[in-house]
Amino acid sequence: xxxxxxxxxxxxxxxxxxxxxxxxxxxxxxxxxxxxxxxxxxxxxxxxxxxxxxxxxxxxxxxxxxxxxxxxxxxxxxxxxxxxxxxxxxxxxxxxxxxxxxxxxxxxxxxxxxxxxxxxxxxxxxxxxxxxxxxxxxxxxxxxxxxxxxxxxxxxxxxxxxxxxxxxxxxxxxxxxxxxxxxxxxxxxxxxxxxxxxxxxxxxxxxxxxxxxxxxxxxxxxxxxxxxxxxxxxxxxxxxxxxxxxxxxxxxxxxxxxxxxxxxxxxxxxxxxxxxxxxxxxxxxxxxxxxxxxxxxxxxxxxxxxxxxxxxxxxxxxxxxxxxxxxxxxxxxxxxxxxxxxxxxxxxxxxxxxxxxxxxxxxxxxxxxxxxx
Amino acid sequence: xxxxxxxxxxxxxxxxxxxxxxxxxxxxxxxxxxxxxxxxxxxxxxxxxxxxxxxxxxxxxxxxxxxxxxxxxxxxxxxxxxxxxxxxxxxxxxxxxxxxxxxxxxxxxxxxxxxxxxxxxxxxxxxxxxxxxxxxxxxxxxxxxxxxxxxxxxxxxxxxxxxxxxxxxxxxxxxxxxxxxxxxxxxxxxxxxxxxxxxxxxxxxxxxxxxxxxxxxxxxxxxxxxxxxxxxxxxxxxxxxxxxxxxxxxxxxxxxxxxxxxxxxxxxxxxxxxxxxxxxxxxxxxxxxxxxxxxxxxxxxxxxxxxxxxxxxxxxxxxxxxxxxxxxxxxxxxxxxxxxxxxxxxxxxxxxxxxxxxxxxxxxxxxxxxxxx
Numbered sequence: 033x034x035x036x037x038x039x040x041x042x043x044x045x046x047x048x049x050x051x052x053x054x055x056x057x058x059x060x061x062x063x064x065x066x067x068x069x070x071x072x073x074x075x076x077x078x079x080x081x082x083x084x085x086x087x088x089x090x091x092x093x094x095x096x097x098x099x100x101x102x103x104x105x106x107x108x109x110x111x112x113x114x115x116x117x118x119x120x121x122x123x124x125x126x127x128x129x130x131x132x133x134x135x136x137x138x139x140x141x142x143x144x145x146x147x148x149x150x151x152x153x154x155x156x157x158x159x160x161x162x163x164x165x166x167x168x169x170x171x172x173x174x175x176x177x178x179x180x181x182x183x184x185x186x187x188x189x190x191x192x193x194x195x196x197x198x199x200x201x202x203x204x205x206x207x208x209x210x211x212x213x214x215x216x217x218x219x220x221x222x223x224x225x226x227x228x229x230x231x232x233x234x235x236x237x238x239x240x241x242x243x244x245x246x247x248x249x250x251x252x253x254x255x256x257x258x259x260x261x262x263x264x265x266x267x268x269x270x271x272x273x274x275x276x277x278x279x280x281x282x283x284x285x286x287x288x289x290x291x292x293x294x295x296x297x298x299x300x301x302x303x304x305x306x307x308x309x310x311x312x313x314x315x316x317x318x319x320x321x322x323x324x325x326x327x328x329x330x331x332x333x334x335x336x337x338x339x340x341x342x343x344x345x346x347x348x349x350x351x352x353x354x355x356x357x358x359x360x361x362x363x364x365x366x367x368x369x370x371x372x373x374x375x376x377x378x379x380x381x382x383x384x385x386x387x388x389x390x391x392x393x394x395x396x397x398x399x400x401x402x403x404x405x
Numbered sequence: 406x407x408x409x410x411x412x413x414x415x416x417x418x419x420x421x422x423x424x425x426x427x428x429x430x431x432x433x434x435x436x437x438x439x440x441x442x443x444x445x446x447x448x449x450x451x452x453x454x455x456x457x458x459x460x461x462x463x464x465x466x467x468x469x470x471x472x473x474x475x476x477x478x479x480x481x482x483x484x485x486x487x488x489x490x491x492x493x494x495x496x497x498x499x500x501x502x503x504x505x506x507x508x509x510x511x512x513x514x515x516x517x518x519x520x521x522x523x524x525x526x527x528x529x530x531x532x533x534x535x536x537x538x539x540x541x542x543x544x545x546x547x548x549x550x551x552x553x554x555x556x557x558x559x560x561x562x563x564x565x566x567x568x569x570x571x572x573x574x575x576x577x578x579x580x581x582x583x584x585x586x587x588x589x590x591x592x593x594x595x596x597x598x599x600x601x602x603x604x605x606x607x608x609x610x611x612x613x614x615x616x617x618x619x620x621x622x623x624x625x626x627x628x629x630x631x632x633x634x635x636x637x638x639x640x641x642x643x644x645x646x647x648x649x650x651x652x653x654x655x656x657x658x659x660x661x662x663x664x665x666x667x668x669x670x671x672x673x674x675x676x677x678x679x680x681x682x683x684x685x686x687x688x689x690x691x692x693x694x695x696x697x698x699x700x701x702x703x704x705x706x707x708x709x710x711x712x713x714x715x716x717x718x719x720x721x722x723x724x725x726x727x728x729x730x731x732x733x734x735x736x737x738x739x740x741x742x743x744x745x746x747x748x749x750x751x752x753x754x755x756x757x758x759x760x761x762x763x764x765x766x767x768x769x770x771x772x773x774x775x776x777x778x
Contacts, residue, residue, distance in 0.1 A: 035410045037432065037434070039433040041653075041710070059410065063411075132542070133542055159535055162536035166539020167542060168543070169540060179658075281415045281416045338414065355415070
């Protein structure tokens with residue numbers, strides 16, 4: 033059963049752009065933060081080829097914002113992550129692994145610092161709102177926490193700058209990577225960030241109005257005709273190539289950020305107040321016992337990974353594959369795997385047991401993949 | 406676009422019984438607590454007719470358990486709800502609306518009191534684990550909180566007792582409504598509760614082993630041949646008939662339990678420690694401004710409710726439909742609606758604007774529906 037039907041209800045929330053992408057032939061959905069997220073428009077391979085060469089419009093309204101504001105907002109956001117935010121500035125997007133007191137991953141949002149006392153956490157798929165509210169209540173913090181009516185839209189691909197300029201003007205080009213600026217569309221001010229869930233460049237527009245959203249989509253669509261625009265969505269093949277881990281797939285509450293290769297977002301030697309820091313300091317001292325690596329898996333194109341696939345080193349189970357896809361550009365199956373310590377060295381040859389019953393050679397690789405590793 | 410394809414991944418977790426229900430022709434899925442939940446086996450009407458007359462096996466592994474244990478477990482569970490738990494006993498299942506400090510609904514689990522210091526919250530679709538962990542950290546409570554490997558299976562329908570007796574013996578008949586007992590299957594002890602997400606009677610079995618689960622399913626399936634057993638799932642038509650509100654559909658974080666008709670689970674005059682009680686006392690004093698009611702909607706069978714439908718009283722918008730289904734046994738469309746105060750009187754005739762463009766008469770009704778109301 034590879035393609036079951038999704039029964040939609042009010043609980044699997046639509047976005048203001050759902051009607052747009054349905055008119056353009058969305059081929060599949062997943063549910064993300066209790067909201068619909070497109071997964072393909074016909075063929076993931078076609079989507080991938082187009083994304084790497086042109087520009088796409090994505091409805092990523094499911095990237096819900098957890099808004100934290102008030103006198104204790106900065107303190108709470110800092111407590112929730114092990115990234116040192118003391119030097120962060122307004123207008124910055126910050127990738128912040130969130131961890132609990134055991135150092136286990138809760139989510140990995142991008143934090144938008146809107147003001148010294150106001151943040152949006154643009155979350156992956158877990159109810160960070162409840163975590164933040166629980167902490168705020170328990171600690172007696174002076175903050176308000178809510179999920180505002182914001183549905184991000186992404187413009188991704190190498191032609192994204194050129195398309196965005198038509199709508200927002202040349203100011204778009206000045207937005208640096210992982211910064212955002214307020215730009216106007218039809219007199220409506222919108223936060224526009226140079227970011228997005230691909231490695232092809234582009235922007236995320238934080239649409240905060242259900243009427244402006246479709247109008248902006250239509251304007252981008254019309255202007256996009258000159259740039260071979262297409263509808264798109266986070267693409268499995270492209271994200272594997274690019275080493276983009278997905279919370280819930282490749283990292284879960286069973287993992288800590290050191291195991292997920294997020295060391296550079298863990299400033300464990302700095303002095304700041306963080307719920308999970310002490311646990312991670314201890315874990316770092318003892319050394320992690322497993323870590324995410326890339327795998328190049330031999331043979332015919334594999335199916336996507338619906339359940340973890342076991343990885344063997346001879347007779348021993350040494351890890352599991354959590355995401356896999358065949359990459360046309362690499363002419364190889366690429367995968368993410370969580371591997372045990374003695375079996376994670378790049379170049380090491382392991383065996384992946386794929387659902388088709390085959391045992392395939394799997395070569396450990398650094399992430400992101402390169403043609404050489 | 407009524408039946409989009411669901412793209413499954415490791416993030417939309419399978420259960421130990423997914424392979425069983427797929428072999429039996431599951432017709433659709435939704436995602437619930439980041440896990441697959443069947444929504445039909447062919448036709449919701451056939452499922453409904455069968456459920457009301459026979460017995461069904463349901464894979465409701467998505468009813469995740471939030472386990473709270475330790476010296477402060479009882480205190481934390483009490484703080485999370487406005488139901489007075491002081492007289493609760495081990496072996497009891499307790500429907501507990503969870504609310505935040507504003508009295509807003511976080512979830513509406515069934516709490517299983519496993520011991521004086523150990524509870525399972527069998528949750529609806531939101532990450533209660535994160536809420537509980539946030540509170541516990543912030544308040545410095547001595548509890549441990551996790552999501553154990555428990556995947557409930559339900560046996561529902563009027564023949565449920567007779568089928569369960571074949572597997573578990575006559576002890577099954579002694580389990581009272583919303584109580585659970587430990588029963589054995591192949592030497593493995595399982596919590597079995599007389600409960601479930603239908604009004605047709607039956608049991609939920611808290612399967613805590615991924616191997617025992619399919620073995621138990623197969624045993625029930627084989628024994629069930631004598632009782633016209635079929636695979637099933639929570640049924641939209643039956644739940645509307647029965648007045649079973651769904652968190653995320655009919656009640657959300659924008660509502661409080663008084664608006665949702667859950668007054669009898671809110672002991673606001675009792676003295677116990679609860680996060681949301683003060684807010685709800687105040688709301689009760691001022692009087693709620695809207696409430697859930699039933700609606701009988703005229704005309705041809707309506708489609709299911711993917712987005713809220715507006716309800717008018719003349720020219721005025723006075724509420725919204727959140728769930729709707731045509732009931733063969735009532736020979737009427739039945740719906741849940743959140744209605745404003747001056748428009749919620751049973752018998753009142755309002756107008757529902759359905760997605761087919763029609764304006765239909767909608768008669769306000771008490772819940773649950775009866776043939777007379």
